[in-house]
Amino acid sequence: MISTAMQSQAITDYGIKLIATVNGIAALLHFGFWIFALLRLPRPSVVEAEAERIDLIVTYGLGIADLLWSVPLLIVGCFWLNNGSDIGWLAAQMANVLYWYSFTFILVRELNAKSIRFGTLLFSPFALFSLWAAWYLWQVRAMFY
16 A cells, blocks of 8 residues: 555656656747747848837847747756756746746737737647646745755
8 A cells, every 4th residue: 555655755756757848848849949930030120111120029039038048947947857956946937937927928919919829829838837837846845945
């Protein structure tokens, strides 16, 4: 018979592994999506319409910020969280908060423009998952600190 403590530890291990796995998948998707998008998008300087140029500049800014901050945090949150490292826990939490911040910005922009883009649909499940992941990681923080 499995004790309650062992069952609890198994559930906790599963939750950590799930978050680490989702972070790894998200890191790969973010990296691939933005590299592809930045290679395919025109340079803002060649776009004549000011509104389109500004929209393109904002998109470039989001892409570069994701590559500089989100991808590294997701990678650290993938590997080091799975190893029980406090830095992995912190990186995973920081990645969760970045999802909330950037997704709020993107949703406000796109709902006001009445245009939901492919990237928003692609990353929506990760943003929703991050709400649960942040709560879960907070519940098990004693394992890391």
